[in-house]
Amino acid sequence: MARLAGVSRATVSYVLNNTGAVRISEPTRRRVHEAARELGYVPHAAARSLRAGHSRIVLMPAPAIAPGPLYSRYLNELQWALGRLDYTVVQHGNVGLHGDEAVRAWAELRPVAVLVPGAGIGPEGVAVLKRSGARAVVTLGPEPVDGAHALLMDNERVGHRAGAHLYARGRRRIGVVVPEESGLEIFSRPRLAGVRNALRGTDGTVTELPLGYDEESAARLAERCRGLGLDAVFAYNDEYAMLLMRALQDDGVRIPEETAVIGADDLMLGRLLRPRLSTVHIDLPSGRYVADLVDRAVRNPGAAAERLTVLGATVVQREST
Amino acid sequence: MARLAGVSRATVSYVLNNTGAVRISEPTRRRVHEAARELGYVPHAAARSLRAGHSRIVLMPAPAIAPGPLYSRYLNELQWALGRLDYTVVQHGNVGLHGDEAVRAWAELRPVAVLVPGAGIGPEGVAVLKRSGARAVVTLGPEPVDGAHALLMDNERVGHRAGAHLYARGRRRIGVVVPEESGLEIFSRPRLAGVRNALRGTDGTVTELPLGYDEESAARLAERCRGLGLDAVFAYNDEYAMLLMRALQDDGVRIPEETAVIGADDLMLGRLLRPRLSTVHIDLPSGRYVADLVDRAVRNPGAAAERLTVLGATVVQREST
Structure with a gap:
């Protein structure tokens, strides 16, 4: 590149690293930049972050389960909003890494901020990330973590809304589906607790119903529901609800x-069934909102941790309840 | 850390950077490592990759559309398999970046390998990545790209299988759904071409049917199908098929x-409908298989580009055809 620009290698380095230590004329600067473009030069994020002391990387662990359309849309919006603020969003595929090991793997990339969904991190993990240069750690989960900003995703509320709706519709023996697929506990446990809380102190009962995401498991559960004399089920989400409703219908149960x-x-898809499926509509925070929180936290790493409840939940009654 | 280990800062640096240039006694080495552990020291991937001349990062652009359960499972398996080979998988959230701009953003992270789905890169992009230190570029798409290894995802075959199946069932006026949602063209175009190819030279006709993923759009299309006198539809995928089938049924059409x-x-979910939905079952390559290809390519960057067709497609006939 120095040869192409007709300058010394040191000059190339000064220009591309934008060092203020040495004065370089504008024409020389331009020649170096033109040569760089011609040669397809790409700056090294790692080298830049070593020099700057921090990167522009916002790191998130990649989801270990198939994200639904809702979460995918949120993620795209978030990436877009962070991109507009000149951050690079990086999803770290830490499948198989847990706890400390995962945190250390994230820290190696020296992110300026880390967004951790679920129960993926404790106070020690937050401390490791901060020591490694992260200016902000934001958790998305049911509980805040010391030292991190918290977007509180209140799945208890989702269950509470469903339980209260079923009770108001006159149902008393209520089953709650808990998926057997691993990775969903952080959502399913608080949803179950929410139904229990909604029914507490009433004449209603709550029965936990494990269900695997396949037709055989659904057929067995449909039979069990009959034996238990349940008059309503909150089926975790629409996909499990579609599965169980079909099995109940195949068993001759009228919905x-x-x-x-x-x-x-x-x-x-829930609207395509007959009867149309009732559901709890969930509002995730906008990607823009989360991006602004991250940016605020990065700019002011000393500020007190913010705790924001971000998950809205409203019942959409159709024909199945 | 030097204070805790009772050694000089230079010694700490030599030990942690594993420099061969200076001889350091085993007890000193151990003291430094113990102090590092105690202080929660995490090595800097960027610094390590600068020293080593390359990273262990395998970069993929994050999918811009909601990945279905099939692709999510493949992605998890791939991340796991690459993790076992000591690579770090990083999904780059380049929503809003296109072409050169995206490639340069990827290159900044200095990945040792890049896996690009779809039509995301051309020969110049491959060259930029290689100049930035990537030892291997692997594309997943319908066409190979010069300089890159190619996993050929043959969506033409998916459409061909569907078209041949419908023709064999005696259908002659065949509609093919093309989703209006952007980002799906790289799948929907070859699927449509596949149906056309299957029907070429027969007495069958093929009609392109744009469809948005909502009930109103489906109701309009159902009416149009009637006007066109279509006797069969290949509906792009199961979700669009469920949507259109419901709209046809609501219109009184017998399926x-x-x-x-x-x-x-x-x-x-397609098996839950009545009639049960016929489908084209798609086999993606195993994550293990792709991980091995990446590793082979990284170890031997000079080897000729591999081209492998990896997408299997077989019709599963149920009740809707």
Whole structure:
């Protein structure tokens, strides 16, 4: 590049690293930049971050389960909003890494901010990230973590809304589906607790119903529902609700007369069933909102941790309840 | 850390950077490592890669559309398999970046390998990545790209199988759904071409049917199908097929007697419909297989580009065709 620009290698380095230590004339600067463009030079993010002391990387662990359309849309919006603020969003594929090991792997990339969904990190993890140069750690989960900003995703509320709706519709023996697939506990446990809380002190009962995401498991559960005499089920989300409702119908159960079924997420596919599926509509925060929180936290790493409840939940009643 | 270990800062640097240039006794080395552990020291991937001349980062652009369960499972398996080979998988959230701009953003992270799905890169992009230190570029798409290894995802075959199946079932006026949602063209275009190819030289006709992923759009299309006198539809995938089939049924069309409907992806939800949805089952390559290809390519960057067709497609006939 020095040869092409007709300058010394040191000059190239001064110009591309934008060092203020040495005065370089504008024409020389331009020649170096033109040569760089011609040669397809790309700055090294690592080298830049070593020099600057911090990177522009916002790191998130890649989701270990298939994200639904709702979460995918949120993620795209977030990446876009952070991109506009000149951050680079990087999803770290730490499948198989847990706890400390995962945190250390993230820290190696020296992110300026880390967004951790679920129960993926404790106070020690936050400390490791901060020691490694992260200016902000933001958790998305049911509980705040010391030292981190918290976007509180209140899944208890989702269950509470479903339970209260079923009770108001006159149902008393309520089943709650808990998926057997691993990785969903951080959502399913608080949803179950929410139904229990909604029914506390009433004449209603709550029964936990494990369900695997396949037709055989659904057929077995449909039979069990009959034996338990349940008159309603909150089926975790719309996909499990579709699965269980079909199995109940195949078993001759009339929906909603004999058993009411409600899901969550408000998927379009739920509206295609007959009866149309009732659901709990969930509002995730906008990507813009989260991006602004990250940027605020990066600019002011000393500020007190923010705690924001961000998950809205409203029942959409259709025909299945 | 030097204070805690009771050694000089230079010694700490020599030990942690594993420099061979200076001889350091085993007890000193141990003291430094113990102090590092105690202080929660995390090595800097960027600094390590600057020293080593290359990183262990395998970069993929994050998918801009909601990945279905099929692709999510493949991605998890791939991340896991690459993790076992000591690579770090990083998904780059380049929403809003295109072409050269995206490639340069990827290159800044100095990945040792880049996996690009779809039509995301051309020969110049491959060259930029290689100049920036990538030892291997692997594309996943319908066409190979000069300088890159190619995993050929043959979506033409998916459409071909669907078209041949419908023709064999006696259907002659065949519609093919093309989603209006952007980002799906790289799948929908070759699928449409595949149906055309399957029907070429026969007495069958193929009609392109744009469809948005919502009920209103589906209701309009159902009416149009009637006007066109179509006796079969390949509905791009199972989700669009579920949407259109419901709209046809609501319009009083008997499935499959009047109109046969087939999807693709073999989603579990398609089996829940009545009639059960016929589909094209798609086999993605195993994550292990792709991880091995990446590792082979990284170890031997001079080897000739591999071109492997990796997408299997077989019709699963249920009740809707």
